[in-house]
Amino acid sequence: MYSFKNDYSEGAHPLILQKLAATNEEQQPGYGEDSFSVSARSRLREEMQNDNAAIYFVSGGTQANLLVISYLLRPHEAVISARTGHIYANETGAIESTGHRIITVETDDGKVAPAALLEVLKAYHLRPHVVKPRMLYISNSTEIGTVYTKAELSALFQLCNENGLLLFLDGARLGHALTADTNDLTLADVAAYTHVFYVGGTKNGALLGEAIVFQSATLAPEFDYNLKQKGALLAKGRLLGIQFDQLFADRLYFRLAHDANQMAYRMATAIEQCGYPFLTTPVTNQLFPILPRTVIDKLAALYSFYIWKTIDNQHDAIRIITSWATQEAVVEQFCRDFKKIHEEITRS
Amino acid sequence: MYSFKNDYSEGAHPLILQKLAATNEEQQPGYGEDSFSVSARSRLREEMQNDNAAIYFVSGGTQANLLVISYLLRPHEAVISARTGHIYANETGAIESTGHRIITVETDDGKVAPAALLEVLKAYHLRPHVVKPRMLYISNSTEIGTVYTKAELSALFQLCNENGLLLFLDGARLGHALTADTNDLTLADVAAYTHVFYVGGTKNGALLGEAIVFQSATLAPEFDYNLKQKGALLAKGRLLGIQFDQLFADRLYFRLAHDANQMAYRMATAIEQCGYPFLTTPVTNQLFPILPRTVIDKLAALYSFYIWKTIDNQHDAIRIITSWATQEAVVEQFCRDFKKIHEEITRS
Amino acid sequence: MYSFKNDYSEGAHPLILQKLAATNEEQQPGYGEDSFSVSARSRLREEMQNDNAAIYFVSGGTQANLLVISYLLRPHEAVISARTGHIYANETGAIESTGHRIITVETDDGKVAPAALLEVLKAYHLRPHVVKPRMLYISNSTEIGTVYTKAELSALFQLCNENGLLLFLDGARLGHALTADTNDLTLADVAAYTHVFYVGGTKNGALLGEAIVFQSATLAPEFDYNLKQKGALLAKGRLLGIQFDQLFADRLYFRLAHDANQMAYRMATAIEQCGYPFLTTPVTNQLFPILPRTVIDKLAALYSFYIWKTIDNQHDAIRIITSWATQEAVVEQFCRDFKKIHEEITRS
Amino acid sequence: MYSFKNDYSEGAHPLILQKLAATNEEQQPGYGEDSFSVSARSRLREEMQNDNAAIYFVSGGTQANLLVISYLLRPHEAVISARTGHIYANETGAIESTGHRIITVETDDGKVAPAALLEVLKAYHLRPHVVKPRMLYISNSTEIGTVYTKAELSALFQLCNENGLLLFLDGARLGHALTADTNDLTLADVAAYTHVFYVGGTKNGALLGEAIVFQSATLAPEFDYNLKQKGALLAKGRLLGIQFDQLFADRLYFRLAHDANQMAYRMATAIEQCGYPFLTTPVTNQLFPILPRTVIDKLAALYSFYIWKTIDNQHDAIRIITSWATQEAVVEQFCRDFKKIHEEITRS
Structure with missing residues (x-):
C-alpha cells in the first residue's frame, strides 16, 4: 500500500547515492x-550571502533542536514555541531534558504571532521566581504546513532583537517553505532574519542530515564541544558533507522540495474539487483535509496516512505528505481514487 | 599522503553501498x-544465541555510551572506567553531562582488573556522602589495542553480579577484538558475560552505526523514549538497519575486522624486526610502537598517524591504525619504507 | 506599614526559639x-497512622518539589500540574532544570479535575515521540486558596493508581488546608491518599523546613543520596528536627494554621459585608477579593499586599495572606479601615 | 561521650540565638x-574592602559549591580540584549532577600546586574531544587542615587569570584558615585573589549558612535565578542575614574560629609531646594524628572521632576537630586522658 504518512519513507536522491559511491x-x-x-559549507554560505555564518551538519531535527537550544540558553532561560511546535509536540521532552522550559503559545495556524510573544514576556516578569524567556523557536514550514512571509519573519526578528530574544528557526521542511507558491522568502532572507536556523535534509532527499546555521560564528564560538558532548559529531562527517554538497549543487535542494509541493497541490486540488475544506490552507507538501469518516475509511483501504485531529462526531482531519520521491503516476491515481470514493459516498 | 590515523577515513564497504542503492x-x-x-536484529540475535536480547541501532559510539549509561543509572549512581576508557578520555564529558561521575581506575594495559574494581567499591562506601558505583564500563578491544580473554570477561561479569554492578562493554572495535589471533571470545560469549554492550559499525565498514544490545529487554523496557529524547532516533532508521543487515550476512563484519588485524600484524612484524618495542603487545588493528623521534620524523614525511604518548627525551609511542579498507599494497610499501628508514637512522 | 503579602514575614513561633535555645x-x-x-519523625508517623512512612526534612518548598520529582521520575517521564501550580508558576523552572516537562492543565480553582488528567493521558500516547506522564502534582491548599475534599483526593489517588501515576501533594500550606472550616481531611487521610506529600513548616510557624513523607520507604529507598547530591542535606539537621518536633507536640502545627485561617475569615467577612466578590471562595489563610482600583489604592496606602490579577478595566483581584503571627488587633483595625474606605468610595 | 567528630555538633553561638529572638x-x-x-552584606563588603562584591547567603557548603560551579561553567567546561577536595570526595556527585566533570589532581597536603594545574591544561587540549578546563576549585582551610599562604593564593590567582580560568575558593572553614597561627591572609586578600569564594558559617557558629562572594556583580549578573531554580532561596532569608550580621559584628566570626584553633593546638601539643606524628602539620581546628591502634582503641572508649586513613598494619590517622563550642575543660581533660593512655601503652 502506498504511504503518504511522511516525507522520509524512501532512501536518498540517486545523485547523493552516486556521489557516496564515487x-x-x-x-x-x-x-x-x-x-x-x-x-x-561554502555553497551554503554563498546561497545565504553570508560569509560569517557558522555551519554545522548533524544527523536529525531533534538533535539539531536540542543542540542549538542547550547551547544558547543559560540554565534559567526558556524558549518560547507554538504549542504545535516540534520541540513541544514531538520530541519526548528533549529540550526539558537539557534543563529548559518550553513556554507554549496557542496559535490557529502554527505560526507565532507578535502579540502572543509580547504576552509571554509580560507574564514572565517576577524575577527571580520565573524563568527568563530568552529564545523564540519557530518552524518554517510549520508542523501544520503553513509558511511565514518575509514581513512576518522580519517583524518577529525585530521584536526579538528589541526584547533580548534569540530567534531560532527550525527548517526541517525549509525547502518546502521556500518553494511554496505563496512564499516570498529566500534562503538569504532566512539567514538574515534569524539568529540561527537549520536547513533540513532528512525530509528533502538526504539519507539523514540537517545543516545548522548561526548568523555569525561569534554566536556559538564553542559549539564544536557541544556537538561532541551530545553524541552528535559523526566520525565519518563526510556522510553529511557529501549530501549537502550535492543538495546545494545546481539547486537540487530547491528542485526536490518544489516537486514535492507540486505533487501535493495536485492532490489538494482534487480534494477541493470534491468540496472538502482543510485545517490549514495547502501551501506546502503537507495537506490536512477535513473529511467524513466514511471517506477516510475507504481511502485508508488504499493509502497510508495519519489521522491528525478529531474535528467533530463525523469528521477528522487527516495528514497527507508528499516528498521528493512521490511519483506523478501515484498522485494521479490518488486523485482518481479520491474522486471515486467521494462520488460513492455522496451517492449513497 | 596515506593515513593510518584511524579506521574511519574511508566510506563504507561496497556491499553496503550496493544494498543502499538497491x-x-x-x-x-x-x-x-x-x-x-x-x-x-534477527541476524544479531542468532549470532549471539540470545532471543531475548533487545537491540537498538544508533549513529555513533559517544551516542551509544551516553544513551546506555544515562538510561541505566539513577542520578546518584556512577560508572567505573579505566582512565584510558573512551568515555573518560575522548568524549567531552558526555557522561558527566547526563549527570554521572566516571570513577577512574589506573591500568597498565587499558583493562580493568578485578582488584581495582574492588578497591573502588571499598573507597565509595560513606553513604550518602559519596556517589554509588553501579556500573563497570570496559572496552574490547581497548583504546590501546588490548583484548579481554574469556576468563577475564566472565570473572568481571561474576564480580559485577556479586556486587550489584552492571557490566557495559564498549564494542566500538569489537570486531577487531573478536578476530584477534589471541582472542578466545565469541559474540555469544560477549552477550552472555555482559549486561549490555554494543557492536561497532563505524570503525568496521559502516558509514555510521553501532548496535546496542541489552542482554534482556527487561533491562531497558523504555529505552525507545531515551533514544528519541537524546536526538538519537533516526527518521530513516533503514540507513542503520541496511548496514547491520549486510555486515551480519555471511559474517562480513568478522571478515572485515580480521583483514584489518592481519594488515596490522604485517606492519607490527616489520617494526619488531627492526627491534622496536610496543606500548602494548600488538593483537588488533591498533599498533603503538615506541620509536626514536628521528624515525618518527622520517615516517611522518610519508604517512599520517598520531603521536600517542611521550616516552622519554628521545622516544614517543605513535598510533597506527588499519581498517577494512587498508590495502595490502600500501601495507607492503609501509613495511619497505619503515625498514629503509630504520636502516638510514641506525647507519648514521 | 503592616504587611499581608505573605505568611513568612515573621520569624518562628516562640516555642520553637525556646527549644532551639534550650x-x-x-x-x-x-x-x-x-x-x-x-x-x-515519630510524632509525624503517629499523627499519620503510618509506621512505614519515610520522612525527610528539607529547608524549603521548591527544594522539596525538585527533590521528590527528580527522584521519582525517570528522564523521559513528566509531571502533570495545574497551570497555577507552584512548580509551574513560581519556581524558575526548577523541575525542568532536573530534566522533566511539566504538563499543565487549566483549572478554575487551582484543583486538578479527573477529566483533565484523563485528557492529558489521552494526548500523550504517541510513544516514543512524547514524554510519558508519570506523576500528578497537586497542592493543598492550592496556590489560590482552595482545598481538596476527601472525596476529591481519594478519587484522584484511585485514578492515579489505575493509570500508573504517582500522586504528589505539595503541602506548603497543608496546615491551613487541614484546619479550614470546609475541610474533611485528616493528616492520616493525606498520607493514605497520596504516594508522597510534604508538610510545610516555613509558612506555618517554622524558621524554615518542610517534611517530605513517602507513603512507604520502598518508594524512595535511596532518597538520602538525592538530598546530599542536591545540596539539601543540612549539616545541623537538628535545626529542622527541633522545629518539627515542636510543631507536632500538642498539635501546635494545627493550632497555628487554624488561627491564621480564623484571622483571614474575619477579614473575608468584612470584605463580603461591603459587597465585594472573591476570585475563589475564602476557606484558608489566602484571600483573593476582587476590588475596584479606587479601593485598592486607598488600602495600599495602609497595608502591603499583592495585586494578583487584572479582572477588568476597573477591578483587580488582590491577595491578602494571614499567618500564625497575624495579630487580632491588626485584623480588627484592617476590618475597620476597609469598611471606612468602602464607605468613602461609595459615597463619592 | 564527648565528640570531636566535627564542628557542627552543637547549635549556634548564643549571640545569634539572642538576635533571632529579639x-x-x-x-x-x-x-x-x-x-x-x-x-x-554591608559588613562583609567593608571587611573585604570591596564595594563591588556581590554576596548571596545560602544554607550549606554543597549547595554553595553546586550553585557557583553550575552558574559559572558552560556545559562543556570542567572544574579542577584536588582529589581530596570536598566537591570530589564528599558531595555525592553534586557537581557532576549539574553536568560538569571534576578533573582531579593528586596532592600531598590537599593544596593544588601550580605545576599540577599546568599539567591538567596540557593534558586537556584535544578540542573538541575533551572538556575545557575553566575553573580551579580550592579549599581554605583544606579538607586535611592545611592553609594557603598569601604567596600561594596570589600565584594561583595569577596563573588562573593567565590561562582563562576562574578561581573559586571553598571557605567552609575559612575562619579557621584566616586565624591560624601560620596564616598571612586577610579576608580582603581572599576577596582580592579569587573570582568567587564563600565564607562558611555552618562550621563556625551559625545554625546554617554560607556567604557566597563574587569579586564583582558582573561575574554573576543573574545568580538570583540560579538560587531560586536550585531550591536555595530561603523564604525567610532573615535567618541567614541575622546570623551573618551577628558573626561580622565585632569580629565574632574570627574570634570563634581563633578559639577553635587554640583548643586544637593544645590537643596537638599534648599529642606531639607523646611523640606522635601527624598526617599534616596542625595549623587549624582539624588534627590528623597518626596513632597506634592500641592508643586509638583506648581513646575511642572516651571520645568520638573519625578514623581517617589506614597508615600501616599498626597505625591509623584519626581526625579530631574542635569548634567554637569546644570547652576548655574538655580539652584539658582530653590532654590528660591522652597522656595517660600513651603512658599505659608504652609501659605495657
Missing part, C-alpha cells in the same frame, strides 16, 4: 573536517 | 521499524 | 540523625 | 531582601 575510497579527515563538508 | 526506492516505516532493521 | 549546647549527630529529628 | 516579630521582606541581610 568518493567512497577517498581518505578524508573525520568529524566534519572532510573536503565535502568544507565545500558544502 | 533498496533506495522501497517505502519503509521510520524510526527503526523498517524491515532491514528487523532483519538485522 | 538544646543549643547538646552535641548531636549531623545530617538528620539527631534525636530531635528522630522524635519528630 | 527580632522575631519584625515583619521583613522574604528571599534575602530583609534588612539583616542588607546589613550583613
Whole structure:
C-alpha cells in the first residue's frame, strides 16, 4: 500500500547515492573536517550571502533542536514555541531534558504571532521566581504546513532583537517553505532574519542530515564541544558533507522540495474539487483535509496516512505528505481514487 | 599522503553501498521499524544465541555510551572506567553531562582488573556522602589495542553480579577484538558475560552505526523514549538497519575486522624486526610502537598517524591504525619504507 | 506599614526559639540523625497512622518539589500540574532544570479535575515521540486558596493508581488546608491518599523546613543520596528536627494554621459585608477579593499586599495572606479601615 | 561521650540565638531582601574592602559549591580540584549532577600546586574531544587542615587569570584558615585573589549558612535565578542575614574560629609531646594524628572521632576537630586522658 504518512519513507536522491559511491575510497579527515563538508559549507554560505555564518551538519531535527537550544540558553532561560511546535509536540521532552522550559503559545495556524510573544514576556516578569524567556523557536514550514512571509519573519526578528530574544528557526521542511507558491522568502532572507536556523535534509532527499546555521560564528564560538558532548559529531562527517554538497549543487535542494509541493497541490486540488475544506490552507507538501469518516475509511483501504485531529462526531482531519520521491503516476491515481470514493459516498 | 590515523577515513564497504542503492526506492516505516532493521536484529540475535536480547541501532559510539549509561543509572549512581576508557578520555564529558561521575581506575594495559574494581567499591562506601558505583564500563578491544580473554570477561561479569554492578562493554572495535589471533571470545560469549554492550559499525565498514544490545529487554523496557529524547532516533532508521543487515550476512563484519588485524600484524612484524618495542603487545588493528623521534620524523614525511604518548627525551609511542579498507599494497610499501628508514637512522 | 503579602514575614513561633535555645549546647549527630529529628519523625508517623512512612526534612518548598520529582521520575517521564501550580508558576523552572516537562492543565480553582488528567493521558500516547506522564502534582491548599475534599483526593489517588501515576501533594500550606472550616481531611487521610506529600513548616510557624513523607520507604529507598547530591542535606539537621518536633507536640502545627485561617475569615467577612466578590471562595489563610482600583489604592496606602490579577478595566483581584503571627488587633483595625474606605468610595 | 567528630555538633553561638529572638516579630521582606541581610552584606563588603562584591547567603557548603560551579561553567567546561577536595570526595556527585566533570589532581597536603594545574591544561587540549578546563576549585582551610599562604593564593590567582580560568575558593572553614597561627591572609586578600569564594558559617557558629562572594556583580549578573531554580532561596532569608550580621559584628566570626584553633593546638601539643606524628602539620581546628591502634582503641572508649586513613598494619590517622563550642575543660581533660593512655601503652 502506498504511504503518504511522511516525507522520509524512501532512501536518498540517486545523485547523493552516486556521489557516496564515487568518493567512497577517498581518505578524508573525520568529524566534519572532510573536503565535502568544507565545500558544502561554502555553497551554503554563498546561497545565504553570508560569509560569517557558522555551519554545522548533524544527523536529525531533534538533535539539531536540542543542540542549538542547550547551547544558547543559560540554565534559567526558556524558549518560547507554538504549542504545535516540534520541540513541544514531538520530541519526548528533549529540550526539558537539557534543563529548559518550553513556554507554549496557542496559535490557529502554527505560526507565532507578535502579540502572543509580547504576552509571554509580560507574564514572565517576577524575577527571580520565573524563568527568563530568552529564545523564540519557530518552524518554517510549520508542523501544520503553513509558511511565514518575509514581513512576518522580519517583524518577529525585530521584536526579538528589541526584547533580548534569540530567534531560532527550525527548517526541517525549509525547502518546502521556500518553494511554496505563496512564499516570498529566500534562503538569504532566512539567514538574515534569524539568529540561527537549520536547513533540513532528512525530509528533502538526504539519507539523514540537517545543516545548522548561526548568523555569525561569534554566536556559538564553542559549539564544536557541544556537538561532541551530545553524541552528535559523526566520525565519518563526510556522510553529511557529501549530501549537502550535492543538495546545494545546481539547486537540487530547491528542485526536490518544489516537486514535492507540486505533487501535493495536485492532490489538494482534487480534494477541493470534491468540496472538502482543510485545517490549514495547502501551501506546502503537507495537506490536512477535513473529511467524513466514511471517506477516510475507504481511502485508508488504499493509502497510508495519519489521522491528525478529531474535528467533530463525523469528521477528522487527516495528514497527507508528499516528498521528493512521490511519483506523478501515484498522485494521479490518488486523485482518481479520491474522486471515486467521494462520488460513492455522496451517492449513497 | 596515506593515513593510518584511524579506521574511519574511508566510506563504507561496497556491499553496503550496493544494498543502499538497491533498496533506495522501497517505502519503509521510520524510526527503526523498517524491515532491514528487523532483519538485522534477527541476524544479531542468532549470532549471539540470545532471543531475548533487545537491540537498538544508533549513529555513533559517544551516542551509544551516553544513551546506555544515562538510561541505566539513577542520578546518584556512577560508572567505573579505566582512565584510558573512551568515555573518560575522548568524549567531552558526555557522561558527566547526563549527570554521572566516571570513577577512574589506573591500568597498565587499558583493562580493568578485578582488584581495582574492588578497591573502588571499598573507597565509595560513606553513604550518602559519596556517589554509588553501579556500573563497570570496559572496552574490547581497548583504546590501546588490548583484548579481554574469556576468563577475564566472565570473572568481571561474576564480580559485577556479586556486587550489584552492571557490566557495559564498549564494542566500538569489537570486531577487531573478536578476530584477534589471541582472542578466545565469541559474540555469544560477549552477550552472555555482559549486561549490555554494543557492536561497532563505524570503525568496521559502516558509514555510521553501532548496535546496542541489552542482554534482556527487561533491562531497558523504555529505552525507545531515551533514544528519541537524546536526538538519537533516526527518521530513516533503514540507513542503520541496511548496514547491520549486510555486515551480519555471511559474517562480513568478522571478515572485515580480521583483514584489518592481519594488515596490522604485517606492519607490527616489520617494526619488531627492526627491534622496536610496543606500548602494548600488538593483537588488533591498533599498533603503538615506541620509536626514536628521528624515525618518527622520517615516517611522518610519508604517512599520517598520531603521536600517542611521550616516552622519554628521545622516544614517543605513535598510533597506527588499519581498517577494512587498508590495502595490502600500501601495507607492503609501509613495511619497505619503515625498514629503509630504520636502516638510514641506525647507519648514521 | 503592616504587611499581608505573605505568611513568612515573621520569624518562628516562640516555642520553637525556646527549644532551639534550650538544646543549643547538646552535641548531636549531623545530617538528620539527631534525636530531635528522630522524635519528630515519630510524632509525624503517629499523627499519620503510618509506621512505614519515610520522612525527610528539607529547608524549603521548591527544594522539596525538585527533590521528590527528580527522584521519582525517570528522564523521559513528566509531571502533570495545574497551570497555577507552584512548580509551574513560581519556581524558575526548577523541575525542568532536573530534566522533566511539566504538563499543565487549566483549572478554575487551582484543583486538578479527573477529566483533565484523563485528557492529558489521552494526548500523550504517541510513544516514543512524547514524554510519558508519570506523576500528578497537586497542592493543598492550592496556590489560590482552595482545598481538596476527601472525596476529591481519594478519587484522584484511585485514578492515579489505575493509570500508573504517582500522586504528589505539595503541602506548603497543608496546615491551613487541614484546619479550614470546609475541610474533611485528616493528616492520616493525606498520607493514605497520596504516594508522597510534604508538610510545610516555613509558612506555618517554622524558621524554615518542610517534611517530605513517602507513603512507604520502598518508594524512595535511596532518597538520602538525592538530598546530599542536591545540596539539601543540612549539616545541623537538628535545626529542622527541633522545629518539627515542636510543631507536632500538642498539635501546635494545627493550632497555628487554624488561627491564621480564623484571622483571614474575619477579614473575608468584612470584605463580603461591603459587597465585594472573591476570585475563589475564602476557606484558608489566602484571600483573593476582587476590588475596584479606587479601593485598592486607598488600602495600599495602609497595608502591603499583592495585586494578583487584572479582572477588568476597573477591578483587580488582590491577595491578602494571614499567618500564625497575624495579630487580632491588626485584623480588627484592617476590618475597620476597609469598611471606612468602602464607605468613602461609595459615597463619592 | 564527648565528640570531636566535627564542628557542627552543637547549635549556634548564643549571640545569634539572642538576635533571632529579639527580632522575631519584625515583619521583613522574604528571599534575602530583609534588612539583616542588607546589613550583613554591608559588613562583609567593608571587611573585604570591596564595594563591588556581590554576596548571596545560602544554607550549606554543597549547595554553595553546586550553585557557583553550575552558574559559572558552560556545559562543556570542567572544574579542577584536588582529589581530596570536598566537591570530589564528599558531595555525592553534586557537581557532576549539574553536568560538569571534576578533573582531579593528586596532592600531598590537599593544596593544588601550580605545576599540577599546568599539567591538567596540557593534558586537556584535544578540542573538541575533551572538556575545557575553566575553573580551579580550592579549599581554605583544606579538607586535611592545611592553609594557603598569601604567596600561594596570589600565584594561583595569577596563573588562573593567565590561562582563562576562574578561581573559586571553598571557605567552609575559612575562619579557621584566616586565624591560624601560620596564616598571612586577610579576608580582603581572599576577596582580592579569587573570582568567587564563600565564607562558611555552618562550621563556625551559625545554625546554617554560607556567604557566597563574587569579586564583582558582573561575574554573576543573574545568580538570583540560579538560587531560586536550585531550591536555595530561603523564604525567610532573615535567618541567614541575622546570623551573618551577628558573626561580622565585632569580629565574632574570627574570634570563634581563633578559639577553635587554640583548643586544637593544645590537643596537638599534648599529642606531639607523646611523640606522635601527624598526617599534616596542625595549623587549624582539624588534627590528623597518626596513632597506634592500641592508643586509638583506648581513646575511642572516651571520645568520638573519625578514623581517617589506614597508615600501616599498626597505625591509623584519626581526625579530631574542635569548634567554637569546644570547652576548655574538655580539652584539658582530653590532654590528660591522652597522656595517660600513651603512658599505659608504652609501659605495657
